Amino acid sequence: MGTMPSQAPKPENPIRMSVEHLDLYYGDHQALKDVSIDIRDREITSFIGPSGCGKSTLLRCLNRMNDMVKDCRIEGKITLDGDDIYQDYNVTRLRQQVGMVFQRPNPFPMSIFDNVAYGPRGLGIKNHAELEEIVEESLTGAGLWDEVKDKLKQSGLGLSGGQQQRLCIARAIAVKPQVLLMDEPTSALDPISTVMVEQLAMELKKDYTLVVVTHNMQQASRISDSVAFFLLGELVEHAPTEELFSAPKDSRTSDYLTGRFG
C-alpha cells in the first residue's frame, strides 16, 4: 500500500523572523532568558503563558518597541528576512514592515479616513485618489469597509470597541507590513467582536505573518498554526498547535494547560 498523500507532513513555510539566543534585562531583572524561536511566513504564531512570563516583552522586541524603555538591555539577535533588526537597521522602516495592534483599541482622535491614511501619508503618499484606494483596500482587508464606507469623515473614536480594533488593524495594514504583531487583541472586546477579529486574523494570514499574544487558550487553539509556551522568561516549548495542546513534550507545558499553575 502506498503512503496516503494526506499523511505527508505539511511543508514548512519559510522563516520570516528569527530570534536567536535573546536575553533581555529591565535593569537588574532578566525578563527573557536565552530565547530562540522562528516565526514562519503566513502563519499565526501565538505566545501563551502565565502573567509576567515575558510574552509582551518578546513581542515588543520584534519591532524594537523596547528601545524606548529606559534601562532595557538586549543581547542576542533578531532577524527579519535574514537581516539583523538591531544592527544598522532603519527603525522607521522596521515599524513599517512589522506593524503592531494593541490590547486596547487606540484610534487616533481623527476621522476614520485619516486614521487609515496616517501611515501612508507618513510614507509620503499625498495623492488623494491613491490614498482613497489604500483606505478602501485596508478597511476592506480589516473587514470594516461596509460598516464605515458612508461615514469616513466621522471620528474613529465614535465607533464601537470591536470596530475600533478593526480600524486599528486597517491602520496597521495600510502601510503594507510583512508582519503584524497583536498583543492580546481581543481581551478588551465582547464575544462577537472577538470572533470577528479571530476570523479576520485567519484571513490576514493569507497575506501577512501574524504573532499574537493571548491569554485565551481556546483562542490560541482556534487560530494558531503554532504555539509557544513561556514561563519565567524562558521559552519552554514551541510546537504546531495541535501537538502542543494534545501532546506537549515538557511537563511544565502540560501542567500549565491542565491548570496546575498559572
Ligand SMILES: Nc1ncnc2c1ncn2[C@@H]1O[C@H](COP(=O)(O)OP(=O)(O)OP(=O)(O)O)[C@@H](O)[C@H]1O
Ligand atoms: N517597562 C518595564 N520595566 C520594567 N520591567 C518590566 C517592564 N515591562 C515588563 N517588565 C517586567 O518583565 C516581566 C515580563 O513582563 P511582560 O509584560 O513581558 O509579561 P507578559 O507575559 O506579557 O505578562 P502579561 O500576560 O501579564 O501581559 C515582568 O516581570 C514585568 O514586570
